Amino acid sequence: MRHDPFKPAKRVAGQRKDVWSIVNEAAEQGKVTPMVNMGQGFFGYNPPNFVLDAARDALSRVECNQYSPTKGRPRLKKAIADAYKPFFDYPLDPDKNVTITTGANEGMLSAFMGFIEPGDEVIVFEPFFDQYISNIEMPGGKVVYVPLHPPENGATQTTSAGDWKLNMRELEAAINDKTRMIVINSPHNPVGKVFTKDELQAIGNLCVKHNIIILSDEVYDRLYYVPFTRIGNLSPEIARLTLTVGSGGKNFYATGWRVGWLIGPEHLITYVSAAHTRICFSSVSPLQEATAVAFEQADAHGFWDQSKKEMQAKVKRFNEIWDELGLPYSDPEGGYFVLANLAKVKLPEDYEFPPHVASRPRDFKLSWFLIKEMGIAAIPPTEFFTEKNAHLVEDWLRFAVCKDDKVLDTAKERLRGLKKYIQ
Incomplete structure (x- = not known):
């Protein structure tokens, strides 16, 4: 019997609505209307003029509108090596220690494709950026989950994102002979936690002990409000295992x-680059050039100090509404996401939710209610957990504060409509 030619692959078949x-x-x-979209983490404003001017200039140059070398434009690799040299104890060679990818997500996919064979295991902390999972599974890897534990009093009082803790015994118990990689995200999405030096040292020591590659997702590395440590800089032994994104x-x-x-040692970067070549060959030329400038x-x-100061001010500005409403939240140590706990919000018992929302945890219902009744979009964080541990965050919502201050003020005004639902 012939196979159905339109039968989708298992990796995309049967997925529930994301x-x-x-x-x-x-x-x-x-x-x-208009909707206040604080869901996806896209900025509500343009890059600064010096960045936009660089893009305009690059678009006018013939060489910037053609293929770039698969490992990235030389100017951008050098600019990144120069920018990151102060943060690493080992010298960064633009050609040996840096590779450019089509976004951080494709870079992580390239890392998994470069090292993961069918049956290999990759440890991921919950909550996780959802793209990690499919990226690991595509080359045949198995995801092993280890939860970050939220603060016990997070439903009743405001806490620090740093209070979300990793149990090192649970982490070590998840390691076996099949463990090939571990994924770290700091500053963390969606929690906003910045892992401490001691936490990263403990993780790094385990990886050295078991010879495990570390994929350190540091895409929010310029937005930290407490001391920030890069795991790839803790020791030469840890550095040889670490890819920094x-x-x-x-x-x-x-x-x-x-x-x-x-960024990483040559013996790792070589194979990330090789996988990237087969995934998309090269990345967008003019925008690489603009990023270099x-x-x-x-x-x-x-720019760096200004961007950090401005984002921290947005976090503080937005969180005033939770203090006003008496709703607790997780105060972020980095990034631009705020987790607010809405356990005190009682949704109307007769409120009708569509089936694809009614069948999901409570945070999906909270998200839907805020969208429909208050015109505010926020992300339900159970999407970033396994079903086993989703109960840990079913009363939370994630808000992205990387928006204009007027938008944040509109959101605060609309959120005051929650007062009549708070018990």
Whole structure:
């Protein structure tokens, strides 16, 4: 019997509707307009002028509108090596230690494709960026989950994102002979946790002991509000195992540019580059060139300190509404996401939710209710957990604060409508 030619592969078949589709489609059909979209982590404003000017200039140059070398444009690799040299104890060679990818996500896929064979295991912390999972499974890897434990009093009082803790005994118990890689995200999405030096040292020591590759997702590495440690800089032994992931989109308010990179020792970068070549060959030339100029000029414009200061002010500005409503939240140590706990919010018992929302945990219902009744889109974080541990965050919602202050103020005004539902 012939196979059905239209039967989809298992990796895409039978998937339930993803959170991005649910939230964005609901937002497009919301009753309250204009919608305040604090769901996806895209910026509500443009990159600074010196970055935009670099892009305009690159688009006018013939060589910047043609293929780039598969490992990235030389100018961008050098700019990244120069920018990151102060953060690493080992010298960064642009040709040996840096590779450019089509966004950080494709860079991580390239890392998995470069090292994961069918049956290999990759440890991921819950909550996780959902793209990790499919990226690991595509080359045949198995995801092993280890949860970050939320603070016990997170439903009753505001806590620090740093209070989400990793149990090292649970982590070590998850390691076996099949463990090939571990994924770390700091500053963390969606929690906002910045892993401490001691936490990273403990993780790094385990990886050295068991010879496990570390994929350190540091795309929010310029937005930290407490001391920030790079695991790849803790020791030569840990450095030889570590791939550090970065994002021009996150750094320069240009998530649509899809310019990412990986930094690491040559014996790892070589095979990430080889996989990247087979996935998409090369990345967008003019935007690579513009990102190079952005790095070259950022210090002269005082950009890094300014961006951190402005984002921290947005976090503080938005969180005033939770203090006003008496609803607890997780105060982020980095990044631009805020987790708010809405356990005190009682949804109307007769409220009708569509089947694809009614069948999901409570945070999906909270998200839907806020979209439809208040015109605010936020992400339900159970999407970033396994079903086993989803109960840990079913009363939370994730809000992206990387928006204009006027948008944040509108969101705060609309959220005051929750008062009548708070018990």
